[in-house]
Amino acid sequence: MNDDDPASFRRIVRSGEFCGPTNGICRGFVQCNLYVIRRADAYDFLLFCQRNKKACPLVEVCEVGSAFPQSVGKDVDLRTDIPKYSIYQNGNLVKEVTDVTDDWPTDSVAFLIGCSFTCEGALLDAGIHLRSIEQNKNVPMYKTNIQCRPAGALSGNMVVSMKPIKAVDVALEVQITSRFPQAHGGPVCVGCPSAIGINDIMNPDWGESVNMQPDEIPVFHACGVTPQNILM
Amino acid sequence: MNDDDPASFRRIVRSGEFCGPTNGICRGFVQCNLYVIRRADAYDFLLFCQRNKKACPLVEVCEVGSAFPQSVGKDVDLRTDIPKYSIYQNGNLVKEVTDVTDDWPTDSVAFLIGCSFTCEGALLDAGIHLRSIEQNKNVPMYKTNIQCRPAGALSGNMVVSMKPIKAVDVALEVQITSRFPQAHGGPVCVGCPSAIGINDIMNPDWGESVNMQPDEIPVFHACGVTPQNILM
Numbered sequence: 001m002n003d004d005d006p007a008s009f010r011r012i013v014r015s016g017e018f019c020g021p022t023n024g025i026c027r028g029f030v031q032c033n034l035y036v037i038r039r040a041d042a043y044d045f046l047l048f049c050q051r052n053k054k055a056c057p058l059v060e061v062c063e064v065g066s067a068f069p070q071s072v073g074k075d076v077d078l079r080t081d082i083p084k085y086s087i088y089q090n091g092n093l094v095k096e097v098t099d100v101t102d103d104w105p106t107d108s109v110a111f112l113i114g115c116s117f118t119c120e121g122a123l124l125d126a127g128i129h130l131r132s133i134e135q136n137k138n139v140p141m142y143k144t145n146i147q148c149r150p151a152g153a154l155s156g157n158m159v160v161s162m163k164p165i166k167a168v169d170v171a172l173e174v175q176i177t178s179r180f181p182q183a184h185g186g187p188v189c190v191g192c193p194s195a196i197g198i199n200d201i202m203n204p205d206w207g208e209s210v211n212m213q214p215d216e217i218p219v220f221h222a223c224g225v226t227p228q229n230i231l232m
Numbered sequence: 233m234n235d236d237d238p239a240s241f242r243r244i245v246r247s248g249e250f251c252g253p254t255n256g257i258c259r260g261f262v263q264c265n266l267y268v269i270r271r272a273d274a275y276d277f278l279l280f281c282q283r284n285k286k287a288c289p290l291v292e293v294c295e296v297g298s299a300f301p302q303s304v305g306k307d308v309d310l311r312t313d314i315p316k317y318s319i320y321q322n323g324n325l326v327k328e329v330t331d332v333t334d335d336w337p338t339d340s341v342a343f344l345i346g347c348s349f350t351c352e353g354a355l356l357d358a359g360i361h362l363r364s365i366e367q368n369k370n371v372p373m374y375k376t377n378i379q380c381r382p383a384g385a386l387s388g389n390m391v392v393s394m395k396p397i398k399a400v401d402v403a404l405e406v407q408i409t410s411r412f413p414q415a416h417g418g419p420v421c422v423g424c425p426s427a428i429g430i431n432d433i434m435n436p437d438w439g440e441s442v443n444m445q446p447d448e449i450p451v452f453h454a455c456g457v458t459p460q461n462i463l464m
Binding site: 166167168170171172174175178186187188189190191192194195196214215216217 | 398399400402403404406407410418419420421422423424426427428446447448449
């Protein structure tokens with residue numbers, strides 16, 4: 001699989017060959033989370049993103065009904081180029097599919113929210129090990145007690161992702177990720193999971209747990225799964 | 233005491249009224265460690281600083297025999313304007329004094345090495361609490377297992393200072409201190425004291441220990457006391 005070039009990778013996803021998490025893929029390129037929201041709720045969602053940029057950095061907002069973002073990539077079709085889609089109705093997960101061509105709503109707006117996977121290439125280039133990639137796992141994600149600023153009907157707490165980072169590499173990790181504000185920027189917490197309401201680091205709310213070494217501490221970044229937690 | 237204005241503060245020190253550590257004083261201004269080295273050893277020392285910029289960022293090197301730096305402050309006399317001097321001979325501490333006018337060697341070179349106290353104003357302005365200042369203590373400093381790059385006869389390990397920082401403020405601390413390369417820049421270790429060879433955080437090699445809160449982790453910065461450790 002050619003997972004270095006975004007156009008090639010999108011074609012692989014479009015064909016249905018790949019439906020996993022995308023950490024470790026297309027290093028050095030921007031990655032995003034996709035949210036498709038009814039037009040009636042889109043203003044609240046847009047305002048929520050504006051007020052909670054750390055968790056919800058907006059990379060692109062499509063025209064109503066459009067699956068074709070203008071500012072990210074060429075020949076992108078959001079109905080087929082995402083590995084997996086979760087379809088919710090009234091806050092309940094209805095189905096998970098790998099193609100939403102038949103389900104794409106004409107009265108909705110597609111939002112692309114930056115993802116911390118965007119920073120992976122720069123972190124790896126700097127010699128920082130990324131456990132989840134090494135172990136071929138999705139990153140662990142956790143609900144926190146960090147309150148987002150409400151917008152209209154939307155309110156709730158931030159979700160964070162976690163990376164174990166060597167204590168002597170933490171400064172470098174912060175310096176690098178701080179350069180990517182559209183991918184959640186620097187961490188919201190370093191060490192002390194309980195400081196943000198995480199009681200069991202080995203039991204994430206999404207993704208897969210990773211083991212910690214004695215010379216590592218957990219580094220928590222705001223996560224694009226936050227709106228999913230809010231909307232549910 | 234006017235401890236906001238460097239010129240006023242230097243006059244207070246010169247008068248002998250103040251001989252303590254200078255953290256928390258003259259916020260927003262550059263602070264330095266002073267080393268006065270025999271001319272015969274000055275090349276090795278200069279090279280050591282060049283090769284170990286993180287621990288020994290050189291702010292100023294005076295002319296041989298001069299106690300008057302050209303690039304930092306007006307009306308500065310290094311023989312009287314430092315709160316306390318330790319005089320070493322053959323690696324042994326001979327005496328500690330508050331004025332070295334009568335001891336100043338004419339065959340030596342004065343080096344001013346940046347100090348992490350320089351960052352305190354910016355950290356406090358950002359709302360980060362600094363325990364040592366709050367408790368009116370000197371910062372705790374530790375020998376580490378981080379090897380400096382040798383230069384001539386000079387070799388040994390880095391010394392670090394420690395600040396307890398709230399886990400949710402660590403990224404901000406790194407972002408701010410990284411902007412001050414002449415004051416040791418970002419931390420060399422965050423959490424995991426044992427990762428750099430520190431076994432007992434409550435037992436520093438220099439300075440005074442400070443207590444840690446459950447939502448804080450230790451943040452270690454390279455320290456200008458490193459040459460003292462090397463020279464001894």
